[in-house]
Each structure stands twice: as structure tokens, then as C-alpha cells.
Amino acid sequence: MRTTLTLDPDVQALLDGEVRRTQKTFKAVVNDALRRGLTRAPGRGRPVVLRVFDSRLRPGYDARSLNALADELEDEAVLVKARR
Numbered sequence: 001m002r003t004t005l006t007l008d009p010d011v012q013a014l015l016d017g018e019v020r021r022t023q024k025t026f027k028a029v030v031n032d033a034l035r036r037g038l039t040r041a042p043g044r045g046r047p048v049v050l051r052v053f054d055s056r057l058r059p060g061y062d063a064r065s066l067n068a069l070a071d072e073l074e075d076e077a078v079l080v081k082a083r084r
Contacts, residue, residue, distance in 0.1 A: 005030075015029055015030060015033070018033070
């Protein structure tokens with residue numbers, strides 16, 4: 001089917017870059033992009049893979065006092081500001 005499209009300048013630049021990168025024809029790049037965009041279910045892209053890390057506290061750290069340093073720094077900042 002033959003049709004006429006009016007492309008935004010940024011879309012044209014993306015397509016031109018893809019043509020250069022893949023060495024495919026403009027027609028093939030446009031068809032591939034439309035096919036990928038129209039056949040993908042909304043909200044479903046590639047699955048996200050998360051790496052899991054051991055997050056246990058090291059010996060000597062108390063989970064109840066994790067904010068102590070932040071509190072001390074905030075108190076110090078308030079005092080410095082009050083002195084000015």
C-alpha cells in the first residue's frame with residue numbers, strides 16, 4: 001500500500017539514523033518500527049531483570065539507630081544556620 005506521511009523533524013532524524021545504522025531501506029525501517037510499535041501490548045516491554053544483593057546489616061550496626069547520623073547532621077546544620 002502506498003501512503004503519504006508527514007513526519008516530525010525528530011522522528012525523521014531517528015529514522016534516518018536507523019537507516020544509516022542498519023543499512024536497510026527507509027521503507028523497511030518504517031515498516032519494522034510500525035510493526036514493533038503496533039504489535040507490542042500496552043505497558044509490556046522487555047522484562048526487567050533485577051540483580052539481588054544481600055542486604056543484611058553487618059555486625060555492629062543497630063537497625064534502630066540508622067537515622068542517628070542524619071539526625072546529628074541535621075541538628076548541626078540548624079545550629080550553624082541559627083548562629084548566622
